[in-house]
Amino acid sequence: MLTQLVRINLLFFSVMIMLSCEQVVDFDYQAERKICLNCILNPDSTVRVDLYYTRTLDETGEFEPVTNATLEFFENGEPWGTANPVSEGNYQLDKKPLEGKTYAVKCTAPGNLPLTAETTVQEKPDVTYVVRSKEKSKGWQAGQTGESTHFYNLLVDYRLNDQPGNDFYWNYEIFWYTPYQKYNFVHHVSYISPYIDDFNRVVEPESKNGFYYYYYARLTDVGVNESQLEFSKDTDTRVIDIFFNADEHYDRYMKSSVQSWLIEEWDDLPFKEPVQIYSNIENGTGIFGSASFNYLSFRNE
Amino acid sequence: MNKLLYLLIVFPLLGYGQSTKRLTGYVQDAQTGERLIGATLFHPESGKGTTSNAYGFFSLSLPRGKQLVEARFVGYQRTTLELNLQQDTLIVVRLTPGLDLEEVTVKGRHNTSSHPELSNLSFNRINMETIDRIPVILGERDLLKSLQYLPGVKGGRENTTTYNVRGGSDDQNLILLDGVPVYNVSHVFGFFSTFNNDAIKSASFYKGGIPARFGGRLSSVLDISMKEGNMRKASGTFSISPISGRFTYEAPIKRDTASYLISFRRSFIDLPMVLMQKIYDSAQTYGFKFYDFNGKTNWMVNEKNRLYLSIYAGRDKQFHRSEYAGVSTRNHYQWGNLTGVLRWNKLFSPKLFANFSAYFSQYQYEQEAKSNSDETFTEFYTSSKLWDHSAKFDFEYYPATNYTLRFGGKYSHLVFKPNILQVKGNEYNQKFNDQYTNQSDLAELYFENDVQWGDFNINGGGRLSNYFADGEYYLHIQPRLAAGVKLGQGYSLTASYMLMTQHLHLLTNSSLGLPTDLWVASTGKVKPETGYQFALGMEKDFNQTYRAGVEAYYKQMDHVIRFEEGETFVNANENNWEESVLVGQGRAYGSELFVEKRKGRLTGMLSYTLAWSERQFDEVNNRNWFPFKYDRRHDISLMAEYELQTNSSYKKSLSFGFTLQSGNHLSVSDAEMPGIMPPGMQESVWSDLPEWFSTRKTFYEPNNFRMPSFHHLDIGYSSKRKRSNGKIYTWTFSIYNVYNRMNPWYYYKKDNEVRSVSVFPIIPSVSFTYKW
Known part of the structure; x- marks a missing residue:
């Protein structure tokens, strides 16, 4: 009896697998033109x-x-x-x-x-830093132009003096990309700070700390308004470290844009809440926001 | 509010004060000694009646002298008791299983329902026998999926055990197993429920007019009672389906005094996988398994005292191990529930019955991923835990046959440890969120009046809850009122109002019943959910053969939560879960209609629901209301059974299940707009920048897309043979989704195309049950 039952069900399973289906969906997109x-x-x-x-x-x-x-x-x-x-x-x-x-x-x-x-328009971020240690890089190769140089790895202590009211700080890095005489985004920002909103944290066991932030670190002053936000991070002398203070609208637009990208690219399964890109445009869409910048260069360190 | 509470307390006392003798007792199965819940005791001479409570107890006031009392219960032969009541009397009514072949004569319009004040659209007593015969997927009978045939109850996704009631969220359903809340009710990522049908005695389902003795959720209550164990002889059940095997054994410890039951279920899913890996000597091993264990024992200390001890344990485990290029990788997920309850039934007097309970319920989820080589070591570990320790007491006082006063209270201590993360490597060891452990305490009191005046029935009461968490304190008064009147010629009218409070929230993205779904406590920021519901219904009974009814409802819900956009629960975030949720409101309204055939060879129910459900959050959609993802406008369901042959040895039947529903809502990006680079960067950056810098995809309203209509037809054939030695063999054949409808289960994007995946095509299966 048991053998019979197993046989019948194996047959049924085979039929089920053959009939499972994935198909392309033709959506009738009806979004209003704005x-x-x-x-x-x-x-x-x-x-x-x-x-x-x-x-x-x-x-x-x-x-x-x-x-x-x-x-x-x-x-x-x-x-x-x-x-x-x-x-x-x-x-x-x-x-x-x-x-x-x-x-x-x-x-x-x-x-x-x-x-x-x-x-x-927000106030510019009031950021100061102290280089705690530096170490000459080893094995760095010359660029395509034949330029040969070296740089230093730095451990930098930062102090961000928070201003009254709600501030929405963002931090990202660019570095000089020699062959094209252009700057390039550093795709990963990786440091530990209690002020980071880790909505864009990506776990990567092989990276330092076991994770990184995708393109940006969003720093929040919630609960620490008008305090000195202190943190440290590793960087190097090729990098220009950029902090900006966004208004609420641009902050929400930035955050929703990054979230949307993370879902689009990395989460095929529907287990994350989909993201509507924020807009503050009445009768339209897009963003009208503001951001004030502070650029830190370590080239001379 | 105070006037209302005053009325609810004083009003029922008006019916108090008759001078009679008291007939009390228990109704039980004559063969097993199992107590029967909801059995009817009826006194034809006076037209008075009552029903047995959750422990089979009843109390009835009757005139002194010789009296006839009828006892009946679905699936049992009706019994007439001849009594000579000279004093208060305690009896045990033993009903014999079998068909009541005697023609039913309706003598007066007495109540045969436990809740005559509620319509059959607000309250259902689930017939477990029927569940055994309806067509099911992969032969796995499932109480929670069977519920989804009821009007107003919609499944989350196809073939998952989560359900939404009258536009509520799936966390708004209280599911009790022997009075203990079970926090995760799913196996295999939501495909199967944790409840083993072989161990279940009965289930009651409320979605309107929920009595005051229940609390803690906004939308519905499913009250499941486990079997107690055969008091008279050893017996057992063995069942096998393509997914799992089940074994149940019950026996007296001392005949008619104490008994026990154990029931075990284990999945077979991993066995073929492991076999294949062994055959091919694979460098990888992977598999999935789950099991359930139910145990229960009870001891009738004397006629006034009885003890019950119930335990449930269930676990799922998924594992994967590999060895490749000197790197060893191990991953495993495991999760499960453990519950236990000790109950003491005490009959203080013929008019006062009490139950005292102490229970715990815990849920734990763990995920671990390790990678090792000679040089490197990394480990990612996450866990979530919930403990609920509670004590409660429930009294039932029967001052008159037409009046029952229930009152009681409960104290709970809950501990939550959500989303504890640990990341380890050669040079680091980070632990996150440990500081966000919550502890909360909940104290509740309730009273409930059940009154019958002729054809008018009312259940009114209130529930008072005091909730403390992290220095926050919430006090809620929750009045409940349900009334029903029989209008003659089979017509009845019902109306109900309930105010509910929910102190726990379920963090879930998917409504799949995933193990990562976790309950968390209300806090200062995330307040308890509150909601009220009005319902108004009318029914018509056609000679007890057909019944038809309609009920309209309106529900308002406050402080409902959802994840912030882009959030998921188990992730790498180092933050408190409170920072990941939004708090808003919801509303739902609609109308349900049903026609039921209760007698004859063909029985079943056809229902239709027209419903709306919407949500509003300040942070989403510019504060505008938008459709809830399970807002399904139309829902037609049919469940029917046709008896091919019935006699003392055989029962053969065909069963049918059909459902046709509007599709779920999804948020799907349908518009594109240009993006913008940070100021000053537009010309200076060279890079292969991601597409979102230049083009952003969005939607203008959440849940803007409705999935195609969901429908499937299932048929089943059941053959039950009872041998002369009492052994019963049952074969059940089912075909799920007979016409192979490809209902989309989820959507994803690949190569700029949207693809739908249908998981459940036509699925035939067979299962077998042997009882002795």
């Missing part, structure tokens, strides 16, 4: 705005630029200027925003409801 306004105000730069139409996921090619829009800016409620088109979909206002001031944008494009948004 104007996407992207603009990050930076006290060190003039204002640049990108204005394009969104597209559904099954559309390909370039994004269609919005070419006939009027972009008005306001500073603390007063008219501040109008951005001019510099190329298709790109607009520019030759003014630099100031820390602590609130800016608004109104975008009018024929056939669309006016897009509006507002941001307050």
Whole structure:
């Protein structure tokens, strides 16, 4: 009887496996077409705005630029200027925003409801550092240009003096990429600090500390407002260490963008909550935010 | 509120004060001595009746002198007792299993339900015999999946044991095993429930008008009672299905005084895997297994005292080991429940019955990954643990036949250690989240009045809960009221209101019943969930053969939680779980309709549900309401059985199950927009930057996509043969998803294409049960 039962069920299992199915789904994407306004105000730069139409996921090619829009800016409620088109979909206002001031944008494009948004420019991060130790690198090879040099590995102690109010600090690194005379992102940020929001932590047992942060470290002052945030990390003399203080909108946009990417690329199974990219654009999408930067260079250390 | 509570307390006393003799006792199976829950005791002369409680106890006031009392229970022969009541009397009513062939004559409109104040859409007593015969996947009978045929009860994903009731979340269902909450009810990543049908005696399911004696969840209560053990003779059950084997043995320790039951189930999934690995001498070994153990013993100390001890242990384990290029890798996941309860039934007087319980329930999940070579060593370890230690008391006071007062209380101490992480290597050893262990205490009191005035029945009461955690203190008063009236000609009308509080939250992404799903306590930031529900229903009984009903409900839920976008529970994050969740609100409303045929060769139920369920969180979707992922607008379910042959030796039947539901909701990116680089970086960076720097994919409303309609038809054939020596052989053949509907189970992206995976095609199976 038992043998009979096993035989019957083995047959049934075989049938089940043969009939299991994976198939490509033809989605009927019906996302509304909206104007996407992207603009990050930076006290060190003039204002640049990108204005394009969104597209559904099954559309390909370039994004269609919005070419006939009027972009008005306001500073603390007063008219501040109008951005001019510099190329298709790109607009520019030759003014630099100031820390602590609130800016608004109104975008009018024929056939669309006016897009509006507002941001307050944060103070620059007040970061100081002390190099605790340095060690000459070994075995570093010359670049493609034949340039031969060396660099130092550094252990650096940081002090970030937090300012009143909510601050949203981000830290990333770039290094000089000699062959192309360009900077390159350091894809991994790896250090331990109690102030890091580890939403983008990736476990990698072979990396230092057993994990790293994907592209950015987001530092939060929740619970330690107006304190001195102290931490240490390993870096080297090739690196430019960048801290910026984002406003709430840009912070949420950044975080949701990184989260979305992490899910898209690394999590095939539907066990993470999907991410809606944050937008503060009324009647449209995109981001109107601000960020104030502090660049630390260790080239002369 | 105070006036309402006053009314609920004083109102029932109006029916108090009759001068009669008291007939009390227990209803039990004549063959096994098993106490019967919900059996009806009816006095035809007065039209009064009552039902036995969760321990088979009943109490009935009757006039002094000679009286006839009828006792009946589904699946048992009706018995008429001739009594000469000269004083308060304690009896044991023994019912013999079998068909009640006598024509049923309805004498008056007496109550045969434990809850006449509730409609059959708010309360169901699950027929375990029926569950044994309905078609099931892989021959594995499953109480939790059978529930999903009921209107208003929707499964999470196909063939998983999690379910959503009336638009609630799957963590809003209280599941009790012998009065003990079971925190993880799934095996094999949610495909099978932890409840072994062979060890279950009965189950009651509430989704509206939940009485005050139950608390702790917003949406439903499933109250499961294990068998007690045969008091008269040794007996056993052996069952085998493609997935597992089950063995149950029960026997008296001392006839009619003490007995025990043990039941064990183990999966077979790993056996063919291990065999293949041995045959091919594989460098890798992997497998998966689960087991359950139920044990119960009881001792009838005397006619007024009885003790019960129940234990449940269940465990799943997945493992993988490999040796490759000098590197040894070992991974394992394991998780499981352990529960135990000691109960003492005490009959203080013919009018006062009590039960005292002390229990523990714990759940533990572990994941470990190790990698070793001559030079390197890395280890990743994560665990989550929950302990619940509780003591409770429940009294039932019967001052009059038409009035029962229930009151009681409970004290619980809960410890939570969620998401403890450890990462080790040659040069580091980091441990995270150890500091986020929570301890909480919960004290609760309740009272409940059950009153019958002629055709009018009411159950009203309240529950008071005091919850302490991490210095936070929450006090909740939860009034409950349910009323039903029989209108004549088989019509009845019911209405109920309940206010519920839930102090625990389930952290889950998937609603699959994954082992990583874990209960956590309310805190200062994440407050207890609260919710209320109104329900109004009407039913019509057609000569006890057909029954039809409709019920509408509205439910509001506050402080419901969900993960923040992009979060998952077990991850590498070094933060408190509170920082990963959002707190919001929910609402659900709808209407349920059913038609049931209860007698004849063809029996079954057809139901339809029209429902809405929505959520709102301040941090999501610009504070706008959006559909809950299990918002299913339409749901048609059919469960039916046709008897081919029935006599004293054979029972052969065909069974059918069909469900057609609107699909689940998903959040699917359907729009693309240009991204933006950090200011000043646009021109200066050279790199193979990820695509998201230039293009961002998003959706404008969460749960913007509805999956295709979900439907499948299952058929089963059951052949039960009873030999003259009392041994019973049952073969059950099932075909799940007869017409091979490819219901999508999940979606994923590959090479810029969205793919759906269907896990359950047509699946035939056969199982066998032998009872002696």
